[in-house]
Amino acid sequence: MDAKTYSDGLADLRELRDEIKPLERRLKKLQADRDKKIAALGAYEKAKADRLATSAGLSVIDVVALVPRLGPQAPASGPVSEAVATEATGDRSGAEAAAQPIKESAETTAPGLSTPAVSAEAPAAEVQAEEPAPGPAVTAEAEQAPTVPAAQPAGEAPARELPSIPAGVEGDRWFRQESNLASKPPNFQQAVRQMAFLDTATGVLVWSGGTARLELGRASVAEILTAVYATVPATIERIYVTGGDPWHRDAGRYEFLRDAVAAWLNGPLPEGWQVESSRGKDRQAGHLVHPRNPVGRWQRGKDQHTEIRSVGEWFDPEGASPEIVRQAFVELWKALREKWRDVVLMGSPSQTGRDLWTRTIPERGRWAEGYPVLSQELRGLLHATAGQGRTELITPPRVPERVPAWYELDRTFAYARHCSVSPTGVPRRMTKAAFASLSDKEKADLLYAPSHWQVRVTIPEGWDHVGLLPAPAPGERSWHYPYEPGRTFTTWVGGAEINVALRNPITPWKVEFLDGLVWEKNQRPLQEWSTKLKSVWNHLLRWSTSHGDESMRWAFRLAARAVRSILLYGIGTFAQRPKITTGSVELNADGSTPEIPDGARLTGITDTHVTWQRDAGFARDPYAHPEWAAAVWSAARAALLSTHQSVIIGQDEKTGDVKVGKGVPAGALHLPAGSILAFRTDAIYTTERPDWPYSGQPGDYLLKGALDWEQTTPTSDEEFYTLQKLGRQNLEAEAL
Structure with a gap:
């Protein structure tokens, strides 16, 4: 570019500025008029925030900001609660309402799939064993x-x-x-769903009958369904994508990943296929729009049903081939079957975790009539007041702009450490x-x-x-x-x-x-579930280092990570958030926005569809136990600050599992003030490299990343994740 081109460009830019200014003034006036209208309508005694939000094209929280009286004054006692909101870390399991072309289920820690009438409780915080003298203040x-x-x-x-x-x-x-x-x-056995594993980047497809390489073109839904079912039998009902992320192929055309995913799920279908609209006992209809791990559900005729899912729900495959990923699922099932003879791997780890837990509910004893579900008011209170994992980036001036080093300390299988005691039954005030x-x-x-x-x-x-x-x-x-x-x-x-x-x-x-x-002490509704999962995890970890074949070690390692997801996301399902339903409708022929359901708000627009979201409130879920999830999250946040690193004191002769005791103190408060740079759920990022011994047990801090030289302190998530990646790569290189 020469000086003249640059000067001409500046002149063009000024012209655009002058054209935009009156439009901005017009927009501000229209927005001010809209806000005045909302405030006036909000004075009506029967006005509702969701109806005003839908009419104005705003979110409910925007309307409540303009008309505060429409916001909730206490936890919702009715079925819908817009202000009873807490963090959601992805997993949302639970039954959905009537089928829509696109839906989101009500999971709380990772996208889930079909949820039959299964039970799900959440582990409670493991409190410290010793009880010191009453503390001050x-x-x-x-x-x-x-x-x-x-x-x-x-x-x-x-x-x-x-x-x-x-x-x-x-x-x-x-x-x-x-x-x-x-x-x-x-009182029923889960139905088994046959699976196939597909890398959409390479076209490699693996299932129980063999391996094939497919021509997928741009890997649209139509191309995948056509190619896969020209190769495998119709009894395959679940296709796991192990690589390629086809739903992101056109991400550059959209402002948000969710919109790109919605457009991919809504793409043209082969003749005879349609979005799944029927629901069996353990089958959900419609799609789950998740920016990274979506679920698409389709059917052909009345009898053939299929899903396309991301294996990222279970673990990061780290480039593993479909053959290794399939072997990981085989080894996972075999290991779980040693503890649950009737185990069935469901679509997501959250659903699998909840189903496995239901099969540990006692049929005799104090809770033979079932674990009681708290009143909707208490569940709403817990939903509003119990956050999940701690996520915090500490930036200058609290810490220097440059720090001497960067270390990542990650708690191994952390939530498994906090499931021994649970707040069970109705609490006392x-x-x-x-x-x-x-x-x-x-x-x-x-x-x-x-x-x-x-x-x-x-x-x-x-x-x-x-x-x-x-x-x-x-x-x-x-x-x-x-x-x-x-x-x-x-x-x-x-x-x-x-x-x-x-x-x-x-x-x-x-x-x-x-x-x-x-709640009373010493109630343990999740102990059997978590103990079995820890035993399975230990078994898979042992084989991930001792097996003679490298590909099998890789498969065992992935299977162990899947067990972690089963427990982690299983706990999330117990929280039972208010259901958030997402749907999509096609644009009108003239391109205008069609009607959306009452109480819904627009969340995205593509060339062909608009998506909407609606809070559907709390369902009567017999496995809703937010008190258990809240206690686990609280205990995990506490352990980020202060806990004890485990020491191995023996081994169980029957199971081979190690017995552990308390070792040295560990956690952020045992590091120097000013050395903490970030928290991420179960990890600490610090400038100090502690010498905490690592025994490999749940809850122990493992050095997972290290940069032993001066770094610029990250001030954004992007910079943080860059350092995290570099730290892990450097530590791995050091080990080699």
Whole structure:
């Protein structure tokens, strides 16, 4: 480019600027008129945020920002709850409503598939075994004082306010079991679905009958269905894509990956095929639109059904061939069958995990009538106040702009460490006044029982380390971790984290107890399930290092990761989020947007379709146990801060599983202040390389990435993931 071309370009740019300015002014005026209209209509006593949102083309949260009275004032007691929202980390399992061309199921940690009437509970936080003397700063006020919102640092947007339990009799009514709803063992055997494994980049297809190489063109849905079913029998009902990610082929044409995926799923179909519209006992209809691990469901005639899914739901194949991936599924099934004789691998790890758990529900004893499902009010409260894994990037000026090194410390199979004790049954309420009347010993005992507390927290003066407790941040589902000395905030948190705040190795925080849910100790509805999964995981790991064939070691390694997904995403399904249904409809012939269901909002537009999303509220799920998921997440967040690295003290003669005990303290609070750069669910990123011994047991910290030289501190997710990748590659190279 020469100087003249550059000058001419600037002139063109100025012309465009002058054309855009009046349009921007017009747009701002229209938006202001729209907002005034929403505010006026919102004054109507029967106005509803979802109806206004649909009419205005906005999200519900945008409407509530304009008309605050339309927002929820407490946890939803009806079937739909828009403000009872917490983090969702991907897995959404559960039954869907009537079939639509595109749907999202209600999973909570990874996309799931067909969910029959199976049971699913969530493991509770594993609290520390020892019970030290009552910690400092455990206070409660006798009066029922109102909740005080967090004091916001200058320039920070106000946080959302978490719900509270109503005072008196109204709140006491929440503490009940949902009528005629309990988790009971299944009375049926799962149907087996035949699988095939396809790499859409190479065209290699593997199934039980052999291997073939297909010509897939651009790997559209039509090309895949045509090529696969010209090769394999119609009894194949599940096609796992192991490589190629065909749903991303046209991603460059769309602003969001979800839109690209929706367009791919909605592509033309071969003659005789249609989007699946019927539902069997364990079959869902319609598609699941997920940006990276979508699920497409189609049928030909009345009897042939098929799915195209991503194997990424189960594990990252890391370039493994379809043959190795299939062998991983074979070894996974064989290992699980040693513990569950009736095991069937379902479409997703979340569904498989939930189904396996249902087959450990006792038929005799105290819970022979089933594990009770909490009232919708308590489930809504837990949904709104229990976050998932800690995700935090710590940036300058809290840390230097350049740091001396970068280390990734990842907890191995972390959630398996926190499933031994679960908050089972209907809790008792512990009000502020009731808590204040207890002795210090009784207060400490409560914190070592499964519990969930509303607390007012004050960070001590002189605190110079990371934040310890999650607090609501601005925006739906967001959480952050206040760390400023002297700051006071109100939040809900599990007993495991409160114990860390009160008994951390630096200095205790002040915690005032405002309200709480307390369950009895020593209930273990998930122990058998998690113990069996840990045994299977150990078995597969042993073979992943000792088998004589490299491809088999690879398969065993992938199978072990699948077991981790079964437990991790199984816990997510127990949380039972409000169902979010996504659908798509074709554009009108003139290109205009068609009608979408009441209460839905537009989420994307392609050349041919628009997609919508609607909150369908809480279902009467007999396996909904958000109290279990909340407790596991709380315990895992606490262990990021302070835990003990395992030491091997023996081996079980019958199973070969190792016996472990507590070793050295580990976690972020056992590293220097200012050395922590990030948290990611079960991993710490730091400038310090600790010498914590690693025994390979669930919950132990493993050095997973290392850069032993000066680095620029990451300030965005993109920079963070670049360093994460480089650190892992460097450590792997060092090992070679």
